[in-house]
Amino acid sequence: MSNPISVSQFNTYVHNIFLAEDLLIDVTLYGEVGEVSWSGNNVFFSIKDDLAVLNCVKFGAKSNDFNIKEGDMINVRGSPNFYVKGGRFTFNVSHIEPIGKGELYMLFLKLKEKLEEKGYFDPNRKKPLPTNIRRIGVVSSETGAVIQDIIDITHRRNPMLDIVLYPAKVQGEGADETIANGIKALDKTDVDVIIVARGGGSNEDLSQFNSEIIADAIFRAKKVVISAVGHEVDYTICDFVSDIRAPTPSAAAEIVASDLFSLKLGLESNKERMIRAYENYFTAQADVLNRYLVRMNNATTLAVNQSEMEIGMLENKLASMVDKLMTQKEHDLILLTQKLEQLNPVRIMQMGWARATKNNQIIHSMDDVENGEEIKVELCDGVIDCLVQQKEKKNDI
Secondary structure (H helix, E strand, C coil): CCCCCCHHHHHHHHHHHHHHCHHHCCEEEEEEEEEEEEECCEEEEEEECCCCEEEEEECCCCCCCCCCCCCEEEEEEEEEEEECCCCEEEEEEEEEEEEEECHHHHHHHHHHHHHHHCCCCCHHHCCCCCCCCCEEEEEECCCCHHHHHHHHHHHHHCCCCEEEEEECCCCCCCHHHHHHHHHHHHHCCCCCEEEEEECCCCCCCCHHHCCHHHHHHHHHCCCEEEEEECCCCCCCHHHHHCCEECCCHHHHHHHHCCCHHHHHHHHHHHHHHHHHHHHHHHHHHHHHHHHHHHHHHCCCHHHHHHHHHHHHHHHHHHHHHHHHHHHHHHHHHHHHHHHHHHCCHHHHHHCCCCEEEECCEECCCHHHCCCCCEEEEEECCEEEEEECCCCCCCCCC
């Protein structure tokens, strides 16, 4: 074994090799811009082609004069450098010249123009959000924060909503096919709305959502499709063709989940309006009766007496009808309130009931599980992970 040298000695030696190579000084390269980030007046970015990526830095750049962004095609002139302290290879850029948009962006514009001509983005064909959503379909990755955020936000606003997940690839080769298949599969189920969701990422990460097969699946879907891809500043073909575009997956959950508290306030408001309507009706009827009384006072004594008898009978009948109607409506309101309280899932769980799931699917029968399988038991104040050790099926009653 040769005599060992220090890391700094080795890095300095490599650095000097780059400085001594004349062919590496003032080289011009071209490529597509990758991720761009700033640190003071220094901008760090990458350029790439189909086979390789090169990290670049331009020192002393000004943000108002330097507006390249991901997807741009550029020429860069400069020299490679190997930094001794960090042990990193970087291309130091002295000059940048744009040469057009990147291939991904041009493909995006071409497909966008094609689908727009076919009417895929026509606002008149977009379906409105259903008013009574009970089950939500989600096409997304089964791992990561996106599906968990959707579940948490939806159940916080309305725990009675069901969520059906179609696990799909959301990045990489073949992801667009699994996403399109998920939309088609959920469209054949009893879900009320479909959310296509993915977290943020680079243009390359989101490129699978700029797919004609996804656009076609959304366009032909009978259910309302909500696009929730990336962040608010990200736009994909999926956003343009969907019925509703949510800026983030969390925002999509807010859109589809009605707030139970708001529903209760709405019921209370309807109750008050009903009471005021009946009061106005009774007041109007009383006014009618008073006008009859004025007319009767100008008639003969016999007619007055006869009319007073008839009015008395009408008043008694009306009062009886009013009392009966008010009693019935109050009873109906009590029943509705009790029914709403009985349907409260928290109250049901507080009575000792729980919801058992396996792989995010509700367990309906002993036949749905086997010994040794892991299940989740959801109680009113949390979730318990359980392992099935013994099954004991009740005798038929």
